[in-house]
Amino acid sequence: MEVSEGRGNPSWRLGDHVSVTYAADDECRDLLTGFVTTGLRPGQRVVVFLDADDADLARHLTDAAPDAAPGQLMVLMHGDGFDVSGPTRVQQMLDGLTAMRDQSYAEHYQGLFVAGKMTWTLRAGFDTPELLVYESAVNRFFGDGRVAGLCLYDRRRFDKEALTAIGAVHPGPLLRFTVGGWGAHLRLSGELDASNAGALPSILDMVTEVDSTVLLDASDLRFLDAAAAGAIVRFAASRPTRHTVVRCTRGVRQALSLVGADTVPSLVLRDQVSGV
The missing domain is CATH 3.40.50.11570 (Protein of unknown function DUF257)
Structure with a gap:
């Protein structure tokens, strides 16, 4: 686009x-x-x-x-x-x-x-x-x-x-994001698709070097396509000794699972209403 x-x-x-x-x-x-x-x-x-x-x-x-x-x-x-x-x-x-x-x-x-x-x-x-x-x-x-x-x-x-x-x-x-929690909490809201997925790697880079659990709060993310879901899964896989916790809706969870989220031990999926 x-x-x-x-x-x-x-x-x-x-x-x-x-x-x-x-x-x-x-x-x-x-x-x-x-x-x-x-x-x-x-x-x-x-x-x-x-x-x-x-x-x-x-x-x-x-x-x-x-x-x-x-x-x-x-x-x-x-x-x-x-x-x-x-x-x-x-x-x-x-x-x-x-x-x-x-x-x-x-x-x-x-x-x-x-x-x-x-x-x-x-x-x-x-x-x-x-x-x-x-x-x-x-x-x-x-x-x-x-x-x-x-x-x-x-x-x-x-x-x-x-x-x-x-x-x-x-x-x-379409997409907004904020970084908090001393740099370990990344919140995404809106939509991730072909029009803006190129921005996602640079956004995820903000928390790549965090030497602790990263919380990716996608509770307000209404949609992501397969390419964006894959980028999130690869991000978690690149930090095998540190957990990435993704709080998300059922639809986002399904998209992540379809591209291999369940095969990455360091990636933890949580419902949007649950605690971390």
Whole structure:
């Protein structure tokens, strides 16, 4: 499935990491305006990353938020507000996002909306493999559920094959996840299918190195396909000396059993209403 196209009236929520494509500048402007105005609720900050030639768009977004408190809306242009370059550009961006999130929480913001017009990555030298690494790795950034992310891709600048691959590593809008319990508790909600299953390995990587039992709470997961079920079973099998406990509905349990869950001793399935 391709990245979803920017049509209709999307409903942005904390916990999202969504990729949307557009093919006209006004479409991109309208999507960003809606994201900004939704995110500027009391107690939330909005950050928008733009390309170097987006001065008019930056002014439009600022004008669209006349009631924003000082510092609540940050519109940054590549080369003038943020700059990543060179062989470490992926890590530079990840480090910058983390620092921005931590600063926002230190300033008592309860939520953070982050949007990017992703043509900036072309100017910064990202190729498709680097973008896939970045988009997969940044899933960790959204794991506390207090952040929403929107990545906007121009169909005139990115080819169809790249957009399909990029879309698959974005879990939203169908899937949301949070990490808690000192990093040993991963909660999944929504749906896992071909449109977002590419994001699952990077999400599971967040708890791979936990030296204790991992609780994967899938009680609110309404659907997963065979590929996603297989990824969960392989994750448990990769930790043979540490248990992975999956709390799930009967339907999810059946899907896991069909792909070999019962053959993995370290994988423990529990009903969604039971204790661990």
